[in-house]
Amino acid sequence: MKLFRVETHDGKGPWESGLSELNRKIVWAELAANPRLYPEARAPEAVALMLDYREWRHYMTEHHAFGCETKADLRRWFPSGKACLALAEAGAVLTIYRADELHTIESAWEVAFDRRHAKRIKVRPLGSLHGTSPQRGLSL
Secondary structure (H helix, E strand, O other): OEEEEEEEOOOOOHHHHOHHHHHHHHHHHHHHHOOOOOHHHHOHHHHHHHHHHHHHHHHOOOOEEEEEOOHHHHHHHOOOHHHHHHHHHOOEEEEEEEEOHHHEEEOOOOEEEEHHHEEEEEEEEHHHHOOOOOOOOEOO
């Protein structure tokens, strides 16, 4: 299974690296100026996803990380091109993993995967999530 994930070069995700706060701050500022931006981030499915997480988090270990099966799903979590550029400046990248499906837990918008059964196959500039980065790719 191919998964897309926002993380730092050392593999820390947005929550553990503190990048989610920067993302939230920029997205909320954009929403204050235009409340109709990013409707998918507030859709009923987003609420259902949080309820899903309450159920399946009990099956996760410290080896699990979160990713998305498609870039479109990842853009639901990181809807702002402006925020992604700021996250990139703070050290975030778009990482692509190949994960063993037997070691994943899927929900509507994201997949928890066991890193011990996944391989990092590509690292790209985070701006490429929204087509805002001139760089092609980064080395592993």
